[in-house]
Amino acid sequence: MLNIIIYITLGFMFTGIFFSTLRFILGPTAADRTVALDTLTTIAMALLVLLSFVYNRFIYIDVALVYGVLGFIGVLVIARYLEGAL
């Protein structure tokens, strides 16, 4: 039962990643690409936590936390750059 639900959730997540990547490639302006990057960061965080549950490795949660912090800082820096303040 749990296996099936995990597979369905992973399918939904990968479809979401697919559409976000499409927007990342198509996006007409730099801001659109950054929005897609922000979404990808959040989805990847959730994916890492789910994978840590599937493989039963506690350490992957730390990886997700560090990835989220770095992605957040990266998006803020890109936003400052787009604003022209950097």
Added chain:
Amino acid sequence: METLSAGGKIARFFFAWVLLFLIWLMFTSTLALQEVLTGAGVSFIIALPTNRFFTEVQLYRFKPLRLFYVIEYLFVFLWALIVANLDVARRVISPKLPINPGIVSFKTKLTSDFAKMVLANSITLTPGTLSVDIIDDTYYIHWIDVKSLDPEQCKKDIAEQFEKILLKIF
């Protein structure tokens, strides 16, 4: 920021130290002695140069009744978050994209910067709205489905429920 007495500075430092130590405990999520001691030392060292960034109002503003309002705020906020997501889901799925976007503005009665920040973050996560800018006490909100351009009406639709509780907390 007003100048503080020596006691105020020490209280501020202890606030930062305890806060950093609690964050350390949540990150490591163990209670082993060496971890706890390391955490106390590290948060002491970090709190020395950074304690002035953590709090503007000192602990004397803390009252138990405010904690109750914080919990009430959390519940209102969670409910609004779920409604927001169902709303966005409806708009994304329906094939005709029923949106009428625009940027509206309204004025707030909140005074402290922290309260304004909390209100802006709450607005961003609630139905169909995204805060674009705050200039003094005027909010500029991107609204995915503009129902009126009148500032009073906008405020009633977007921010009334949060601001009412935030005025009690701060």
Added chain:
Amino acid sequence: MNDILDIFGMILLLIGGIFLFLGGLGIFRMPDTYNRLQAGTKATTLGGMSVILSVGILEPGWFIKTLVLVIFIALANPISSHALAHANYKRGNKPYLKGGPEYDQYRKVFEPEVKETKDNTTEKVKEEETA
């Protein structure tokens, strides 16, 4: 008791997956950057929060750590989306407006004087033309 918690966790996991998918779809379908931000950040915030929380419920020993991640997402996502929207407007990307230019009230902040001078010049030009 354990079974009920497990079932609750599974439902939360499934809901989170659906919202993450909707976030990706919304980012793909919406017409301009602001609407993409709205769809993307809101749906992925709730989706990510509920997936991570469901892992914490299914594996109770990890609950505190997942709670840290949930709080982090709830704090970080609105801030980054606000910064992106602000930067995007400063950069000069105007929002897509269905109802006409009066739906953008933020524009007045940047060009209050420009508008008046424009009106003056047009009036002057008209006077010259009539003269």
